[in-house]
Amino acid sequence: MAISIVMPALEMAQETGKLISWLKKEGESVAKGEPLLEIETDKAVMEIESPGDGVLAGIKVQAGTEVPVGRTIAWLVRPGEVPPADEVAMESGRKTTAAAVPAASAISTAASANQPASPTQSVTQSATQDVKVSPKARRLATERAVDLADVRGSGAGGEILASDILAAAESKAGASPATVDSGSPISRLMAERTTQSWTTVPHFFVVREVDAGALNEARQKLGPEIEKSRGVKLTHTDLLVALVARVLLKHSRMNASWTREGVRTNAEINIGLAMAVDDGVVAPVIHHAHKAELGEIAVQRRDLAERARGGKLRPADIAGGTFTVSNLGMFGVDAFTAIVIPPQAAILAVGRIADRVVPVDGRPGVRPMMTLTLSSDHRVVDGARAAEFLRDLTEAIGSPQQWLG
Amino acid sequence: MPETGGRELTFAQAIREALAEEMRRDPTVCILGEDVAEAGTPFKVLSGLLEEFGKDRVVDTPISEAGFTGLAVGAAMTGMRPVVDIMFGDFITLTMDQMVNQAAKVHYMSGGKWKVPMVMRTTMGATRRSAAQHSQSLHAWFCHVPGLKVVLPSTPYDAKGLLKSAIRDENPVVFFEDKMMYKLKGPVPAGDYTVPLGVADVKRVGEDITLVATSSMVQVALGAATLLEEIGISAEVVDPRTLWPLDEKTLIESAKKTSRAIVLDEGYERYGVTAELASVIATGAFYDLDAPVKRMGAMHVPIPFSPPLEDVTVPTEQTVFEAARTLCGR
Numbered sequence: 001m002a003i004s005i006v007m008p009a010l011e012m013a014q015e016t017g018k019l020i021s022w023l024k025k026e027g028e029s030v031a032k033g034e035p036l037l038e039i040e041t042d043k044a045v046m047e048i049e050s051p052g053d054g055v056l057a058g059i060k061v062q063a064g065t066e067v068p069v070g071r072t073i074a075w076l077v078r079p080g081e082v083p084p085a086d087e088v089a090m091e092s093g094r095k096t097t098a099a100a101v102p103a104a105s106a107i108s109t110a111a112s113a114n115q116p117a118s119p120t121q122s123v124t125q126s127a128t129q130d131v132k133v134s135p136k137a138r139r140l141a142t143e144r145a146v147d148l149a150d151v152r153g154s155g156a157g158g159e160i161l162a163s164d165i166l167a168a169a170e171s172k173a174g175a176s177p178a179t180v181d182s183g184s185p186i187s188r189l190m191a192e193r194t195t196q197s198w199t200t201v202p203h204f205f206v207v208r209e210v211d212a213g214a215l216n217e218a219r220q221k222l223g224p225e226i227e228k229s230r231g232v233k234l235t236h237t238d239l240l241v242a243l244v245a246r247v248l249l250k251h252s253r254m255n256a257s258w259t260r261e262g263v264r265t266n267a268e269i270n271i272g273l274a275m276a277v278d279d280g281v282v283a284p285v286i287h288h289a290h291k292a293e294l295g296e297i298a299v300q301r302r303d304l305a306e307r308a309r310g311g312k313l314r315p316a317d318i319a320g321g322t323f324t325v326s327n328l329g330m331f332g333v334d335a336f337t338a339i340v341i342p343p344q345a346a347i348l349a350v351g352r353i354a355d356r357v358v359p360v361d362g363r364p365g366v367r368p369m370m371t372l373t374l375s376s377d378h379r380v381v382d383g384a385r386a387a388e389f390l391r392d393l394t395e396a397i398g399s400p401q402q403w404l405g
Numbered sequence: 406m407p408e409t410g411g412r413e414l415t416f417a418q419a420i421r422e423a424l425a426e427e428m429r430r431d432p433t434v435c436i437l438g439e440d441v442a443e444a445g446t447p448f449k450v451l452s453g454l455l456e457e458f459g460k461d462r463v464v465d466t467p468i469s470e471a472g473f474t475g476l477a478v479g480a481a482m483t484g485m486r487p488v489v490d491i492m493f494g495d496f497i498t499l500t501m502d503q504m505v506n507q508a509a510k511v512h513y514m515s516g517g518k519w520k521v522p523m524v525m526r527t528t529m530g531a532t533r534r535s536a537a538q539h540s541q542s543l544h545a546w547f548c549h550v551p552g553l554k555v556v557l558p559s560t561p562y563d564a565k566g567l568l569k570s571a572i573r574d575e576n577p578v579v580f581f582e583d584k585m586m587y588k589l590k591g592p593v594p595a596g597d598y599t600v601p602l603g604v605a606d607v608k609r610v611g612e613d614i615t616l617v618a619t620s621s622m623v624q625v626a627l628g629a630a631t632l633l634e635e636i637g638i639s640a641e642v643v644d645p646r647t648l649w650p651l652d653e654k655t656l657i658e659s660a661k662k663t664s665r666a667i668v669l670d671e672g673y674e675r676y677g678v679t680a681e682l683a684s685v686i687a688t689g690a691f692y693d694l695d696a697p698v699k700r701m702g703a704m705h706v707p708i709p710f711s712p713p714l715e716d717v718t719v720p721t722e723q724t725v726f727e728a729a730r731t732l733c734g735r
Contacts, residue, residue, distance in 0.1 A: 134695040136664050155696075156734055162664060162695045 002324055003052045003076040006060075007068040010315050011157045016149055017041050018185070019073065024056045030076070040185065044313040052076050058083030062353040068131055068149050073309045086385035120366075132159040143168040181278065190280040194339050201258075201340050202378040206386040210394045212353045217237055218400040226295045237327045238298045239404075240350060243396045244325055245289035246403050251389040257323045260378040271302060272321030275308045282308050283341060285321040287294050294404055329353060335371035339394065346391075349373040360384035370397075407423045410444050416585040419561035420526075423568035424451070424488065426597060428458050431486060432668045433463040435472045435570055438490025448587050457667050470499035473605045474525070478508045478577075481523035485518060488570055491527035493539045498544065498735060499527070505652065508577040509552030524568070525717075529557075530583035530621055530671060531708045531719050540708035540715070542620075542671040545678045547647045553580040554602055555648040559623035562592035563646055564599030573603065583621035583671070603650030607659065611641030614665040617656055617682055618644060622669040622720060629725035638733050648678060654684065657689030664695035665732050669720050676703030701725060 007017045010363050021039040024030050036050040052078035061073040075083035103165045133148060137160045141148050146168045153160035157342070183191070214238060223234040234301045240396035256265045269290040284304035286297055307313045323345070326338045329352035338349040351371040358367050372393070396403045414422065426433045436454065437693050438446075442465040445452035455463045466473040470491060477487040491497055497504070508521045529542035547553045552724035556571055556578060558564035564582070571578040608623055609630050618626035623644045630640035643659045645652055660666040666686050670678040704718040 134664075135691050136693050136695045139692040156731070161734070330459070 001059075002052060002078075002081060003050065004072040005036070005076060005086075005323045007067040007069045007071050007073055008048060009037065010039075012043070014041050014069055014128065015067045016185075018066045019061050019063055020045060022056075022059065023047070024050075026059050026060050027055055028056050029079075029350045030054065032054055041315070042267075042313065044315055044318065045311050046314065047394040050076065057080075057081055061071075066149055067200060071131070089149045089373055113220055115330050132157065134159060134161050136162040136166045140165040140169070144172075144174065144227070167308065186277065186282065193341070197339050197342050203311050203337075203340060203375055204378050204386070205337050205382065206374045206376070206383065206389045207335065208374075208394055210397050211235075211358075212368045212372050212373055214367055214398050214400055215370075216353070218404070221401070222294060223402075224300055230285060230299050232295075232298045232302045234294065234298050236329065236353065236397040237273065237302070237350075238301055239323065239400060240397075241273065241286060241289055241301070241325055241405055242292070242294050242297050242350075243400060244323065244348060244393060245271050245292075247393045247396050248323060248391065249290050250392060251385070253381055253385055254346050254376075254389045256345045256380050257322075258345070258377055259343070265382050266322040268320065268322060270320045272324035272344070273304065274324060274326035274347075275305055275340070276306050282313060282318060283321060283324050283326075284308055284317045285312055285319065287320065324348070325350065329370070335373055337373050338375050340375050340377050342377070344377075346386070346389075348372055349375065412593060413590050413735075414423075414561050414565075414593040415587060416561045416564055416591070417448060417556075419565040419591075420450050420568060420582065421452070421454065422593070423565040423572075425457065427569055427572045428462060430597075432487045433484060434488065435464065436466045436488050437466055437477055439466060439468055439492055440468075441465060442524055447492065449583060449584075450587065451490070460574060463589055465630060466603075470496050471503060474500040474503040475507065476526075477523050478511070478521055479502050481508075481521045481577070482511060482519050486522050486524075488572065488630060489525045491525060492638070493535075493613045494527045494543050495524075495538050495541045496531045497527060497543055501546075504553065504577065504579070505550050509550050509674075512576065512599060515550060522575045524571045524574075524578045524580055526568075526580045526582065528584040529581045530585045531703065532715055533584060534565070534710065534712055534715065536710040537707040540609050542581075542583075542673075542703065544579070544581045544648065545615045545672045545676070547728065548678060548681070550721070554650065555618040556580045556602065556646070557648060558582070558646065558713040559587065559608070559618070559620050559644050561588075561593045562578045563600055563606070565593055566598055567602070569597070570602050571670045578602070581620060586621050586624070589624070602647045604647075605643055605645045605652035605653070605655035607641060608644050609640065609642040611639040611663065613639045613663055614641070614667065614733055615663045615686075616640050616642045616644060616667050616725065616729065617659075617660040618685070619648065619668040619678065620671060621660065622671055623719055625722055625725055626669055627634070628722035629729060632722060633729055636730065636735060638729060638735065640729060645682070648681075651682075651685070651690060652689060653685050656686055658684045660690040660698075661693040664693055666690075666694075667699040667725065667728055667732065669725060670699045670704055671719055673705055674700055675705045677702050685711075699728055699732055701728060 017038040020040050022037050025036045028049045032052045034050045039046055057077045058075040061067050077083050103107040107165045140162055146165050151160050152163050154164050155161050193231055206270050219234055226234045252265045255269055256263050270285045271285045274281055274283045274284045286300045324341050324347040327350040328336055329350055333351050335351040336349050338347040340347050351369045353368045355366050356369040357364050374386050374390050395403045423466050434455045441451050441461055442455045442463045474489055477489045479489045511519045511521050532541040537649055544555055547555045554576055556567050558567045571580050616626040626642045630642055633640045641659050641663055668679040668682045672678050683698040701720040708718055709715050
């Protein structure tokens with residue numbers, strides 16, 4: 001029997017995937033586990049393996065097309081077999097593909113990792129995996145050139161109804177095409193997640209100026225050796241990630257999440273690193289950063305940055321973060337506030353290191369100063385807890401080699 | 406509807422008036438049936454007709470539905486316009502050969518030389534506590550047979566006008582009266598008027614959902630529409646009035662307008678009238694439907710005598726209201 005190949009859901013809240021390329025041609029034989037196609041999800045480009053042995057047939061979707069997850073995009077058939085015309089086998093096909101991408105559904109984006117799915121989310125998800133469209137809505141969509149993939153159904157079971165198409169057509173007509181950029185998956189996701197965080201997470205901010213002299217010294221001292229052994233330049237960010245992770249060991253409450261049941265302390269310390277890419281920001285994760293040597297952190301940071309730039313981040317790269325560091329020092333920013341990435345409890349915004357006149361032993365002196373701004377979720381931590389964490393972090397930045405030794 | 410000057414009749418009175426007017430107008434019109442003369446039927450529909458027209462034209466028959474129905478077929482073939490009374494619709498079982506193999510076929514098998522201008526009046530409708538053999542609505546059976554016309558009036562006005570059309574029709578017509586509606590009052594003009602067979606009527610204009618309903622279900626639909634109005638759903642109620650000939654166009658146009666439809670009929674839902682009407686709508690209005698067409702008919706059980714049980718076997722205002730609300734996504 002033919003096996004359907006469906007657009008898989010690799011992330012919890014993923015609604016559509018973009019087919020980047022077919023790695024096999026129509027009619028070509030493919031073995032189970034062989035790379036079959038490349039897709040781009042909200043945050044990553046992934047290779048999808050073949051769910052079985054067979055001949056690739058009935059390709060319905062060409063490269064560059066955005067497809068709702070769960071939709072059949074091609075079939076695997078036996079030699080000579082004709083692919084089914086309808087989508088009757090869709091359900092079994094979905095299971096097959098899910099099995100081919102082990103744990104795919106368990107992987108989620110940095111922003112939604114470990115978040116309990118709310119009823120609304122699960123409704124939306126089932127709707128996009130098996131989109132039902134009323135006959136009238138389908139006709140109207142054709143007449144008004146509305147792409148069904150862009151429409152969210154308002155029916156009781158997520159069905160797309162005529163009113164949804166009319167609303168979509170209206171918003172399309174109302175928008176000025178010259179100024180509106182519907183955006184890439186990353187920019188749209190960024191918009192959604194920051195809105196969700198800013199409007200639902202009660203933020204508060206704790207700011208501290210720290211002397212970065214010792215940090216500079218540590219970098220100068222440890223850098224050359226790491227560059228020699230690992231072939232990567234040590235950055236201030238690497239040092240900060242290592243120090244933050246080690247300080248978090250003492251402050252488990254900062255490494256926690258707000259859940260409906262209450263505060264959950266995360267067992268792992270995984271530091272997300274905010275990185276600018278062409279169309280927004282991603283926060284790939286350095287896992288177990290408290291145990292990782294400085295050199296390992298530097299290597300991981302470099303690899304993640306390269307993959308982020310190439311749009312090749314894997315779901316595992318962006319999943320599981322428990323605390324994030326965002327450094328805008330290289331842009332000359334003195335200080336800024338960052339938006340917490342739920343379900344993480346806090347994010348550290350790092351400004352540039354600049355020479356300032358400060359009191360040194362009672363006299364004016366010039367020191368390399370840096371401003372740290374800690375944004376926290378007030379449901380998880382309070383001002384005193386955040387201040388204590390920042391105090392210990394300041395101390396660690398003042399004597400990094402002691403902490404990294 | 407023409408101006409009636411406030412004149413109101415019950416459904417039963419409207420039927421009687423139609424018969425009386427047609428009997429005065431045409432001496433070939435006569436009535437045959439059990440307890441039709443002195444008793445005026447158990448429902449008192451025909452009271453007074455014996456006195457006016459005499460026992461030659463209002464004929465009490467033996468308890469033999471097959472016999473007097475066959476008699477009527479023969480009388481119709483030979484120039485009369487008999488109106489047969491089958492007391493309970495459940496008893497049509499006994500008349501089937503006469504109706505299906507004789508009345509429905511004669512015109513065709515004689516190459517158009519014979520015609521059978523008869524009317525069979527009978528009853529339907531549950532919730533009268535009459536148990537399994539006196540509560541069925543079996544009109545779908547006749548709808549399935551080419552050569553028979555099937556009429557289901559829902560108001561006194563329609564009852565009078567449709568019965569007159571049925572009596573004047575040159576074909577065998579089966580006329581179903583819901584016995585629960587005999588006391589329903591409504592405006593009825595005095596004097597002659599007819600309602601043509603094959604023309605549906607929009608009983609209530611609405612925008613959001615179409616309730617297609619037959620016979621007493623029209624009243625249920627109108628009640629549900631009032632409930633729906635309170636929650637902001639505007640329901641249109643369409644009564645086909647005759648199931649054959651069927652005014653498909655009006656049904657389809659209404660469903661196209663509202664994009665949603667529920668079909669209500671008191672016959673058994675399974676393989677029933679609702680299936681046919683829903684199919685007509687689904688086919689004709691497919692590209693304008695925003696939801697599947699919903700059917701509501703009698704439960705697939707022999708109608709129970711127990712009142713609480715009987716009441717759940719047929720659609721009610723409340724169940725129609727709930728179904729419509731769900732279909733509209735509220």
